[in-house]
Structures are given as structure tokens and as C-alpha cells.
Amino acid sequence: MRKKIVAGNWKMNNNFQEGIDLSNDLVSKYKKSDKNKELIILPPFIHLTSVAEKLSNSKIHLGAQNCHTEGRGAYTGEVSARMLDSVGVRYCLVGHSERRANFFEDNNELKKKCKQLVSNYINPIFCCGELLRDRKYGSYFEVIEDQLEVLWSLSKTDFEKVIVAYEPVWAIGTGETASADQAQEIHKFIRRKISDEFGSETAENTSILYGGSCKPSNAVELFFKPDVDGGLIGGAALNTVDFLAIYNAL
Numbered sequence: 001m002r003k004k005i006v007a008g009n010w011k012m013n014n015n016f017q018e019g020i021d022l023s024n025d026l027v028s029k030y031k032k033s034d035k036n037k038e039l040i041i042l043p044p045f046i047h048l049t050s051v052a053e054k055l056s057n058s059k060i061h062l063g064a065q066n067c068h069t070e071g072r073g074a075y076t077g078e079v080s081a082r083m084l085d086s087v088g089v090r091y092c093l094v095g096h097s098e099r100r101a102n103f104f105e106d107n108n109e110l111k112k113k114c115k116q117l118v119s120n121y122i123n124p125i126f127c128c129g130e131l132l133r134d135r136k137y138g139s140y141f142e143v144i145e146d147q148l149e150v151l152w153s154l155s156k157t158d159f160e161k162v163i164v165a166y167e168p169v170w171a172i173g174t175g176e177t178a179s180a181d182q183a184q185e186i187h188k189f190i191r192r193k194i195s196d197e198f199g200s201e202t203a204e205n206t207s208i209l210y211g212g213s214c215k216p217s218n219a220v221e222l223f224f225k226p227d228v229d230g231g232l233i234g235g236a237a238l239n240t241v242d243f244l245a246i247y248n249a250l
């Protein structure tokens, strides 16, 4: 049975002490409700070692927001999957729309990042989603199909470590959410594509999260849809009460 997951992307928010305070608050209030439901936080790099310690006796999992395409070497300022593994990171975002837009990440680069992650025992959380103009012109299925091509470069065994996050770019940080029906339509499409590539059993076992202005008030409706297995949360992940209310909607 596939896992139900809520993952919180802190982005470039929280200084060190604020990040520690948020982690402590989460650890003290989080109650794992079911062995099939998982809570993941994705702090900035500088928090990871200390947050890992705070989470060590909790059931909250640790992830990162990015990694480099190579394992080691002369890449000043970068962080490799191998380094992330060494501090206890078990999940990592790949292809978040902010990185695609601001750092021009393309499929080629994202393929390398996925390979680095799976080779270092880290589960990629692969983000895909269309721009507002793609939605308006009705080309969103093609856009997502093209983005998913990154995942077809993995072996079936490596793909089975991937979590997919559908994040329509027009809904990220805008307060505008895809309706539950819009989310379901794309999640079903993604699951069908996975099935075409790796078979129906793998498709049924893959968690597909929705991301884009998810909050306590819309989480229940979104998570009720059969192909929506949880959420990737930005803004609301910075507030323990909201973040845990979203988790409790799983």
C-alpha cells in the first residue's frame, strides 16, 4: 500500500535559531497517527545537522531542498547527495518550480540529480507542474509529460524510491489552489504514465503529492481524492498548528 505523506518545504526561511525552535515545536506536538502516514520536513542546508539531532527520537523524517548533479569535486558552494546522506537526510526535492525558473534546471540536470540521490539512499521528491499559460492554452498534459521524462531515465528499482509532487506553478505561494478535481485529473494522468512505463503495481505503489497553497481549509477535500496521496507544503509548513492540521487531514 502506498504511503500518505505530508512534506514541508521551508524554502529560504528561518534563521538557524528559528529553525531549531520550529523543529522542537513540531517534535513536541506531532503524534504519528498511522504507520502508513509520514511527516517530512525540508529545512535549508545549514539547519540539517542540528534538525537531524532534534528529530532523532521522533517519527518525523528529514529531507533537503536540493543537491548537486555530481558526487564530489570542485563545485564551490554546492552540496552533494553523498554529503546529505552523511547527515541523515532521507528525502530531497528535485525540480521544484522555483529552481527550474530561477536556476534554469532542465531535464538533463534533473536526471543527474535523481541518479545521485538514489545512489546515496535518498528518496527524490520529484516536482512537476505547469505554468498558468500552459493551463490557459490547454497544453498542461504535454508539459507534465515532458517533465516526467526525467523519471523514465531511472531503472524500475530506482524509480520505486521516488515520490512525485504535482505542483501547478500558478498555485504556488499565490493563495490560489487547484481544485480537488483539477488535482485528481493530473494525479490520475501521472499514475497512468507511471503504469505505462513501469507497470501498474509500481504505479499503484507510488505516492503522488499535491502542492500549491495547500492549507488546513482545503487539505481534506484534496486528500480525499483517490490519486492524491498527501501534500507538499510551502508557506503553511512554517506554522506548526497549520502544518500538523494538514498532516491530520491525511
Ligand code: PEP
Residues within 6 Å of the ligand: 009, 167, 171, 172, 173, 174, 175, 211, 212, 213, 214, 232, 233, 234, 235, 236
Ligand atoms: C511549494 O513551494 O512547494 C509550495 C507548495 O508552496 P505553497 O504551499 O506556499 O504554495
